[in-house]
Amino acid sequence: MKVKNTFVLRNVAGSNVVVPLGADMMNFNGMVTLNETGAFLWEKLKSETSVKELTEELLSEYSGITKEEAEKDVAEFIKTLDSKGIIENG
């Protein structure tokens, strides 16, 4: 899975904002802002990856968290993006 290339992450005055482009812009309601972890995962999701890979990336980037916490964070993040139609499964 990966994020659709019609969505980009932009830093606007210090906030990480997910911005829909082109055709998706017209159909996208609401807005998504990401915290530091979310922005980190977003970068990884720009190319094809998996829950397992994302969990490993998170564990190696942030030393203070357990595997269970990382799995839970990744699962919730994917669920949020998926519910807004930002992710495509390849």
Add this chain to the structure above:
Amino acid sequence: MKYLNIADYNIAVEGFEYDYFKTRMAEYFTDLCDKTPDITITYEEKDKIDVPTGEYISTSLGYRKYFRQTDVYQIYDVLKEPDLYSAAIDYNHKTGIAKTQMFDVEPLGGTPNDIRCFNMMGELFRYFVLKNGGMVMHSSCMAYKGEGVMFSAPSGTGKSTHTGLWRKYYAEDVTMINDDSPVLRFNENGIKVCGTPWSGKTDINHNISVPLRAIVILWQSPENTIRRLSTDEAVFRVMNEVTRPPFDELMEVTLCNIEKILKTVPVYMLGCTISQEAVELVRKTVF
């Protein structure tokens, strides 16, 4: 050729000969301008509108289609698929020349062309200003003692009602700029807010420009409260009140403009009743 001055832009227009257009634009006509126009807009009534030549991008409202061909943005309203159109804008942002065409839908029960061509120019204006250092932001906007305050909220919340209260209690100090869609202009000295003739359902607008003092996001509440929003909160609110253009580079410009707003002016959240107390709370907090 006639000339308009809107939000300090010089606009040359040709073909807009309707009385309705002249009435709505009355405050914005200017004598022959000595500078090159920032944009030249022509209007033509057509029996059949030329089919757009650009690459299809997207559709909004179910009928408004966006195309582009190199430097030309094309905004076309569909009357009947596949290729019957009721209105068209071809805006070349390099040359600053825009061509508008209108097919008369009044015999079919539609809105007359005089109103539609005025509204279509307002649509074109949104994209033109983004290319030229400005941005339209949905709000009821007034000047209080020469400084601009924008009251923004989803339609139906009571923006106009609130600015109406300011006009009632501070008649001498308040001038309305635009009741629905003022333009922000960005330059090295800060942000100005300017009137335009397009003000939604009302014709409450004036051809003036003042420095922007603050943005106030409004919601109806049983009590009057106000607080300044953090950047994280404000970015969300501001983005909801600006046009999100389908042309990618204009979306980038929009984001840069939002950033400039958040770095330059405070954004407040106001919970308010319809009362003088609400006006006083804003006045004491913002000024």
